[in-house]
Amino acid sequence: MTRKHNFSAGPAVLPVSVIEELKAQLNDLHGSGIGLMEISHRSQTFDDIVRSAMARLRRVLGVPDDHQVLFLQGGASLQFAMIAQNILQGGSADYLDTGAWTAKSIKQAGHFGTARVPFSGKSDTYRQLPASGSWERDPSAVYTYYCTNNTIFGTQFAGAPVPDGRLVCDMSSDIASRSIDAAAHDVIFAGAQKNLGPSGVTVVILSPWAMARAATATQVPDMLSYGVHLGKGSLFNTPNTLGIFVLERVLAWIEDQGMDTVAARNRAKAQKIYDVLDSSDFWQPHAARDSRSDMNITWRLADSDLEPVMVQEGLAADISGIKGHRSVGGLRASTYNACPDASVDALVGFMGEFERTRG
C-alpha cells in the first residue's frame, strides 16, 4: 500500500496514527466488548469521549469557560441557516463576502433577516481580503460575519476583521490550525473534515451573548435550535459517534504537539510553496500577497494550457488533489494540519522539476 501525497481540500488527509487508533477500537471500544460504531451514545464509555473532545477543543482553542461547545451534524451549510434563525432573528448583520462559502451563508441569512454586504471581493475573484476599517460598518448590525479562511480562493484573515462588536465566524477550513482569540467571537463554527476529523461532524462554539440571544428565538424546530442542543449537551439525538471519536483523537494529536508547534509547521509548509510561486513568472499565485492562506495555496500557470498537464503529471508522481476549484481554475494545494512535511517537500520538488522541463 502506497499512500499518495494528499492535497485534497476536504475531506482531507488525517494523521496516520489517528487512523490506526480508530482501527483498534472498531471491534471493541476501550475494552467495553462493544465496537465503536455499535455502542450507545448514552453509554458512559461514549460520554467520556464526548467530554474529552470538548475539553481538548477548549484547551486547543482557548475557549473561555462561559462559552459552550456543541458537536452537531449538517456541516457549515446547516450552520448558515441555524445562525440566522437563532441569532439574526429578523435583524440585519454585516456579512463580509470573501468567497463562495460566505456567498452561500449570505443567501441563507436572507430567510431569517437581512445580510448586509459592506465588502465583496467577487469582482476580483476574491483575491483580496478587506483591510480592517476599509468598509463602513452598520452600527446597528446584530453581528459581523466572516470566514477566516477561503478554501477555493486561498485567502486567510490574519485575525478578526473588526476590533470590537459581536463576531460570527466560519472557521471550517482553518480551525485548530493556529491560535485564535476565541473570547472575541460569539459564534465559531466549523465542519470537521479539514483540520479536525472526518466529514459529518460540525463544531459550534457559542458565547454567553449568543446563547442568550438564541434562547429568545421562536418557531425554531428542535434540531435547528442551539437552545435545544445546549440543553442536551449535544446529545439531543444520536450524534455521529465515530466522527466524534476521531475528532477527539485528532485533538489529542494536536495537543501532544502543542498548538503553536502545529501552527509554525503549517506556516513553514505553506511558505515553501509560496517561495516557489514567487520565484519566477512561470507561476501566478492567485491570492493577493497580504491575503494568502497557510491552508490552501492557489495558483495559475502563465501558460494555462500546462495546468491540466501539471495535474496529470502530479498524479504520476503520487501527488493527488491539486486541481484547482472550477471557479478559479489552475491549481491548489491544501496543506492542513495533518499534511506531512514530506508531502509538501514532494510537491515542491515536483513543481521545480515541472518548471525546469516545461518552463
Added chain:
Amino acid sequence: MTRKHNFSAGPAVLPVSVIEELKAQLNDLHGSGIGLMEISHRSQTFDDIVRSAMARLRRVLGVPDDHQVLFLQGGASLQFAMIAQNILQGGSADYLDTGAWTAKSIKQAGHFGTARVPFSGKSDTYRQLPASGSWERDPSAVYTYYCTNNTIFGTQFAGAPVPDGRLVCDMSSDIASRSIDAAAHDVIFAGAQKNLGPSGVTVVILSPWAMARAATATQVPDMLSYGVHLGKGSLFNTPNTLGIFVLERVLAWIEDQGMDTVAARNRAKAQKIYDVLDSSDFWQPHAARDSRSDMNITWRLADSDLEPVMVQEGLAADISGIKGHRSVGGLRASTYNACPDASVDALVGFMGEFERTRG
C-alpha cells in the same frame, strides 16, 4: 478481545465482516492511495460508493424507478422538521401517535402546519398499535404519518396503517429488516444506526408526488430543502462519507443473504425471546400480542425489584444493552439484522437460568 452480546437499541451491533471491510479501507480506499475518511466526496472513487449504495438500497427495498433516494445528515429528528416544511406546508396531516418518536415528530410538524392526531396509544403506554380502519381519517389530510417500529415500546406495524392515500413513514428502526411495499409510500426516512450502519447518515426516499410537492415549498433554507439535495444527488454539501461507505457494505451483506432470508431470521430470533416471555407469569411482555416488534422486544418482570438484578447479572454473562428505556422501565432486547443467532441463544439461555434461580 471478547465482543459482548450487544442488544443496544441504537447505535447497534453491526456485521463483523463489515467492520473488517471498513478497517481494510481506512488507509487506502480501493487502491486509490487515499484513505476512506480522507478522499474527496467529489472523487470518482467515492461517487462509485454513493451510486452503489443507492442501487443496493433500491434493490433491497424494491424502490420504484421514479422514486429518489437521498443520503442526508441529522437523523430522523431533522426529518421531522424537513417533512413538515417541504411536504406539509401549512396543511393538516394525520399523525398516528404510537410512541415517543411520533410525539416528537408531531411537535415539529406544528412549526409548519397542523398535525392532527386521530390515534394515540399514550394512555396505555403505547402497548397497542391501531387496527386499520379503527380511527377516523381526515379526507383532506395531506398525508398519513406513521412510524413502522417503535423502539422504546417494542411495537411494529405489520404493514401500512391505511390502504390508500399519501403515506409518510419513519422506518428508522426496522428499515431493511423485512420486505416492504415501497411504492405505497411517498416519504420513507430512517436513521442508519440500527439496521443499516453507523450513526450520522439518514436515508430518505421520495415519491414523484413528494418531490413535486417539495418543489413548491418556499423560504426553505438550502440544507433543509429536498429539492436542493435532489438537484445535487445528495452531494449538495460534504456528506458523512465513512457512514455512506459502511451503509453500502451493510446493504451488500443483506443482498448477499437475500432480504427474505434476513427477515425470516429476524422473525425467528424475536420468536425465541417471545416464547420465553409467554412461558410463565414470571415475565410480563409490554407490547400487545398483535403489535409485537421483531426488532425490539420489551418486557417487565412480575417482581419489578428483580429488573435491575437481571440487567446486572446479564452484564456478568456478557449480555449488554438490555435495560429498558426509562419511559417503560423493565428490559428490552434489540435484535436488529446484525444481531447474531448466537447472541439471541445466549440471551434465551440466560433468561431461562434467571427464571430458574430467581423465579
